[in-house]
Amino acid sequence: MPSSQTSRPGAPRGGSGRQMAALDDTDRQIVALLRVDGRLSVRALAEQVHISRAGAYTRLERLHRDGVITGYAAQVDPDRLGLATAAYVSVSIQQGSWREVRDALSELPGVERVALVGAEFDMLVQVRAHDNHELREVVLGQIQAIPGVRGTRTWLIFEEWVT
16 A cells, blocks of 8 residues: 555646645644555554554545545556656647646556646656657657647656655
8 A cells, every 4th residue: 555646547636626634633644654654554553643443444534535545556666667767748738738638648658647837838747668769759759749739848867766
């Protein structure tokens, strides 16, 4: 159950217009611990936040029901998966086409994240590939071929850290 990532790829994060769940310090501690190690047992979680196991189960059920915890995913080392090349790609789109472009980007292999942004471009996309040739194909062959995409700009990622 590791990670704070959603189990629903392509699911929007933030800005959804939904009301924020009422969380107390114990809820925040639970979420923080699960973000570090989503495989924590309920018993270990209860011990670390100093509540009963029944209390931990109740809080976890509520955090899931309220959409605070949306899922669990494994954190992986992209290099060990053979995905040693990574880049951020800014995408400029035609007015009003963001939903269609977002959906098309979400279907492309290697696209890890898609964000709608307020900047001189419209979307920021994180892409992982086996090598520069595959990255070139994703950006120039697939992203730029999406109807509604006006242009792209690519920044290679030399190294990254999870905080």
